[in-house]
Amino acid sequence: MTKQKRLSSIIRIIVLTIGAVIMIIPFLWMISTAFKTPTELNVWPPSFIPKSFKLDNFLAVFDAVPFHLYFWNSLRMATISAVAIVFTSLLAGYIFAKFRFVGGAALFAILLATAIVPFEIYMIPLYLQMQKLDMLNNFRGLVAPYLVMSFGIFFMRQNIMQQIPDEMLEAARMEGASEWRIFFRIVAPLCKAPMSALGIFAFIEAWNAFIWPLLVVGDTKLYTMELGLAMFQSAFSIDLTVMSAGSVMSVLPILLVFIFLRKHIIESISMTGSK
Amino acid sequence: MATLAKKRFRLKPHHWFVLLGLTPIIAIYTYLRFIPIVKTFYISLFQWDMVSVDKPFVGLENFVILFQSDPFLTALKNTTIIAFGILIFSVPIALIIAYLLSRGIRFKSWYEAIYFLPYITPMVPVAVTWKWILDSQQGLFNYALSFFGISPKPWLLDPTLAIVSVIMLTVWKTIGYNMIIFTVGLTGISKEYYEAASIDGATGLKAFRYITIPLLKPITVFVSVITLIHGYNVFSQIYVLASDIQGSPGYVVRVLVYDMIENAFRFFNMGYASAEAVILFLIVLVLTGIQMGLAREKNRSGRRMKR
Numbered sequence: 001m002t003k004q005k006r007l008s009s010i011i012r013i014i015v016l017t018i019g020a021v022i023m024i025i026p027f028l029w030m031i032s033t034a035f036k037t038p039t040e041l042n043v044w045p046p047s048f049i050p051k052s053f054k055l056d057n058f059l060a061v062f063d064a065v066p067f068h069l070y071f072w073n074s075l076r077m078a079t080i081s082a083v084a085i086v087f088t089s090l091l092a093g094y095i096f097a098k099f100r101f102v103g104g105a106a107l108f109a110i111l112l113a114t115a116i117v118p119f120e121i122y123m124i125p126l127y128l129q130m131q132k133l134d135m136l137n138n139f140r141g142l143v144a145p146y147l148v149m150s151f152g153i154f155f156m157r158q159n160i161m162q163q164i165p166d167e168m169l170e171a172a173r174m175e176g177a178s179e180w181r182i183f184f185r186i187v188a189p190l191c192k193a194p195m196s197a198l199g200i201f202a203f204i205e206a207w208n209a210f211i212w213p214l215l216v217v218g219d220t221k222l223y224t225m226e227l228g229l230a231m232f233q234s235a236f237s238i239d240l241t242v243m244s245a246g247s248v249m250s251v252l253p254i255l256l257v258f259i260f261l262r263k264h265i266i267e268s269i270s271m272t273g274s275k
Numbered sequence: 276m277a278t279l280a281k282k283r284f285r286l287k288p289h290h291w292f293v294l295l296g297l298t299p300i301i302a303i304y305t306y307l308r309f310i311p312i313v314k315t316f317y318i319s320l321f322q323w324d325m326v327s328v329d330k331p332f333v334g335l336e337n338f339v340i341l342f343q344s345d346p347f348l349t350a351l352k353n354t355t356i357i358a359f360g361i362l363i364f365s366v367p368i369a370l371i372i373a374y375l376l377s378r379g380i381r382f383k384s385w386y387e388a389i390y391f392l393p394y395i396t397p398m399v400p401v402a403v404t405w406k407w408i409l410d411s412q413q414g415l416f417n418y419a420l421s422f423f424g425i426s427p428k429p430w431l432l433d434p435t436l437a438i439v440s441v442i443m444l445t446v447w448k449t450i451g452y453n454m455i456i457f458t459v460g461l462t463g464i465s466k467e468y469y470e471a472a473s474i475d476g477a478t479g480l481k482a483f484r485y486i487t488i489p490l491l492k493p494i495t496v497f498v499s500v501i502t503l504i505h506g507y508n509v510f511s512q513i514y515v516l517a518s519d520i521q522g523s524p525g526y527v528v529r530v531l532v533y534d535m536i537e538n539a540f541r542f543f544n545m546g547y548a549s550a551e552a553v554i555l556f557l558i559v560l561v562l563t564g565i566q567m568g569l570a571r572e573k574n575r576s577g578r579r580m581k582r
Contacts, residue, residue: 020389030404125314179292208397210511229399247400270459
């Protein structure tokens with residue numbers, strides 16, 4: 001029995017390790033290519049270890065395109081989106097969780113129903129609306145669709161309903177605290193965990209956005225990392241090695257966030273899935 | 276009576292809070308989500324090139340044309356193959372990984388992290404890397420296959436193989452998410468079930484087959500529907516992976532979102548493109564309906580058992 005158990009645990013380790021290696025190979029390949037020279041690419045059989053670890057390709061990215069601008073655009077877009085979504089979701093989630101008012105339930109049902117509609121379905125009318133407001137090809141138009149998230153409202157409402165007792169809010173009201181004070185001083189601090197989970201989720205969503213930037217941004221100065229990289233790769237003049245260096249740099253911020261907040265991110269994603 | 280009449284409705288502080296707090300959010304929401312969704316349906320009934328003032332109402336004609344158009348039907352077929360292709364690989368593999376991890380292993384959280392990593396990385400850089408891995412001349416994938424005696428294949432140039440490539444990349448990218456959801460489901464299964472089963476002699480594979488799979492059914496349905504919905508919206512990876520020799524992006528494998536964007540923003544057929552969006556919406560709606568139906572069915576049978 002114990003022998004059998006040990007055998008099955010060895011098989012488990014082998015299977016999971018092989019799987020993990022397969023999962024990580026594309027990342028290793030990306031990093032390896034980023035350090036290679038164009039001639040090294042043609043070496044057969046391919047090797048994972050580059051001859052040297054010089055940063056030439058990384059510097060070449062900045063020569064080829066205004067990569068720092070792409071980075072800045074992605075960073076501010078993702079940050080503004082995360083802050084806006086966390087704030088609007090917290091406020092709306094709190095109101096839907098703790099206040100009863102005419103039409104509240106219906107409003108919430110509509111929010112929830114539209115949460116299942118993927119962005120691709122309504123992006124054409126959204127584009128036309130942005131065009132009318134003259135917000136194409138500028139930063140406001142780029143970030144606008146990422147200011148609210150129906151799922152976020154639902155998520156915060158669930159958390160507030162479960163974690164903040166009505167009595168606590170009533171007690172604060174008895175002591176004469178204003179509604180806004182209660183919201184900022186009691187509700188918000190108690191929701192730190194779900195707020196950061198939602199914030200990380202929203203940040204990653206905005207950072208990884210592709211279709212919307214592709215549609216609305218024409219000016220290369222407004223390119224995000226994703227868009228810049230996609231445009232970059234269809235231009236033939238650029239070496240694959242430089243391209244890979246750009247890829248590494250665009251993955252790096254997400255990778256760093258992930259390494260530091262690994263458990264937190266996995267938890268927040270599992271929270272979002274197990275509604 | 277008199278007291279009632281005196282109690283006239285006045286806005287109290289908490290009314291003001293609800294009003295001031297919610298109004299701007301609902302306004303933004305209405306403008307950015309609700310109106311565009313409704314408008315998609317509306318525009319789909321017109322023939323409109325975005326520029327001209329003339330915008331004739333054509334009823335359902337856009338839909339009739341759609342189902343006679345080769346590019347659309349090809350896109351619908353390709354997208355369906357891709358969505359189900361992702362489903363049949365990503366969901367079972369994710370379930371197996373989650374199950375193996377749940378049985379206990381050292382460095383479990385690191386394994387989880389590695390499997391999960393592709394899911395949160397942006398699509399474009401990883402697709403760029405995969406494009407290079409799948410390269411027909413010097414690709415790592417063909418090199419790896421050569422050890423199994425498989426001759427090099429033009430993964431991204433042949434339309435059928437390109438679909439296989441898109442499925443491979445997307446499976447790799449989505450396994451982590453599905454695994455996490457399954458992990459949540461697995462932790463919800465009480466150990467007692469396994470203990471009871473082991474008394475009856477069901478361990479290992481048998482326990483997996485007769486306990487884990489049936490108990491995970493609602494989660495499996497959820498994961499499958501999410502995977503299919505994402506599969507039907509596939510776009511970025513195709514934009515990068517499947518460019519043809521001339522470099523026009525996404526041409527080798529035509530998918531719904533690609534066809535939609537092309538019709539809207541290259542040919543300026545807004546009505547026609549919106550009709551495609553409506554079809555996509557109906558697909559998502561049916562999938563969600565199936566999921567909710569199955570979830571409700573489960574609840575109902577649960578309630579019956581309680582009685």
